[in-house]
Amino acid sequence: FMTVGRVAVEKNLEAFLALNLPGSKVVIGDGPQKAELERRYPKAKFLGEKTGADLTSHLAAADVFVFPSLTDTFGVVQLEALACGTPxxxxxxxxxxxxxxxxxxxxxxxxxxxxxxxxxxxxxxACRQFALERSWENSARQFIGNLSALQPSRSLRPVRHVAAGSAVRG
Structure with missing residues (x-):
């Protein structure tokens, strides 16, 4: 069981670390609560900050990505875990x-x-396929579709690209 993110009180990591789970608990990240949580939960593995392929390989090796936060507004890290095939x-x-x-x-x-x-x-x-469908391009397409649905009588015009320093006349 793995979590990734800032090791701080607002991430509610204790809700994860205090659980009685089979297997190991891994925390990837750094932050002001790291030293305290390492002392209080000595059986958990605190790996510090990871990036790039190193982070990806850790996420892919996890059986479950645990997201204990009660206050995050979206949590892109969930999609990152799903893209690695981790539920x-x-x-x-x-x-x-x-x-x-x-x-x-x-x-x-x-x-x-x-x-x-x-x-x-x-x-x-299924986790990986789900994440792959959630690209920035698909998000933008959905947003534009929602805008069109709000004002069906107006069609959205393509954006003209203007070279730097050129004047735009309308």
Whole structure:
């Protein structure tokens, strides 16, 4: 079971670290609460900050990505874990509800342990496919579609690219 992010009180990491789970608990990241949590939870592995291929390989090696935050507004790291084929376990709050919703790529439960255990049985391939469908291009396309739906009588015109220093006349 792995979590990734800033090691700080607002991330609610203790909700994860205090769980009785089979296997190991891994925390990737750094922050003001790291030393305290390392002392209080000596069985957990605190790996510090990871980036690039190193981070990706750790996320892909995890069985479950645990997102214990109650206050994150979106949590892009959930999509990063899913892109590595790792299912998400989280509380059913803003952020996880926006990313996971009712898709079979994560387990959302008010009992985080139950969510963690539930996520173990989810398809890693489904997680990866789900994340790959959520590109910036697809997000922009959906946004433009929503704008068009709001004002169906107006069609959106393509944006003209103007060279730097050129005057635009309309």
């Amino acid at each position: 998400v376990a989280a509380f059913p709050v803003t952020g996880p509800l926006d990313v996971i919703a009712d898709h079979p790529v994560g387990a959302l439960d008010t009992d985080l342990r139950r969510a963690c255990i539930g996520a173990l049985s989810l398809s890693r391939e």
